[in-house]
Amino acid sequence: MAGAAIAVTPEPPYYAVIFTSIRTPSDGGGYALMSDVMVVLAAAQPGFLGVDSAREEVGITVSYWRDLESISAWKRNAEHVVAQRTGRATWYECYSTRIAKVERDYSFQR
């Protein structure tokens, strides 16, 4: 648990990409590495604000972005395009991607 943190984002409005997925039983070994690389790469993109991720039966990754243009650019990023293609070919049984405008947020900290 040490070091765990949730994404800290600026005042709304900003955008969320909600990526929900179910994995295939076998991944050919490349999934964990590609997943880590994608997080590092996403964080380096213009307009990236933060990301949270968790997986049990269902995996949920929510990334936060300044605007729709930043999201479109990340979707077209060459390495990301390869990851998306491999995801459909190998890693994912199914997934949904939702683009949403965050209108309000509030936080609690003990």
Next chain:
Amino acid sequence: MAGAAIAVTPEPPYYAVIFTSIRTPSDGGGYALMSDVMVVLAAAQPGFLGVDSAREEVGITVSYWRDLESISAWKRNAEHVVAQRTGRATWYECYSTRIAKVERDYSFQR
């Protein structure tokens, strides 16, 4: 993995409530039960469209709703208010709640 599924939602626009949290080390034993009850109760509310949830270090629950009025009504639901209060008192180290309007979505199914 059998039986796992991700939320199926209608055509946008609709709303997402993105609840991201980190648990306290100890929960007094009531967390799992209250969490299950809240999902069942939420699903019975007017305007509820679906929910996905996963927890590792960070927990993410995304619930989907028809409109902001449905979200407000659920936030004020009496049992839910008790759960929110107990969450702040006992279960959560920290959390963020984000209200977001889903503008676009797309899905992949093997």
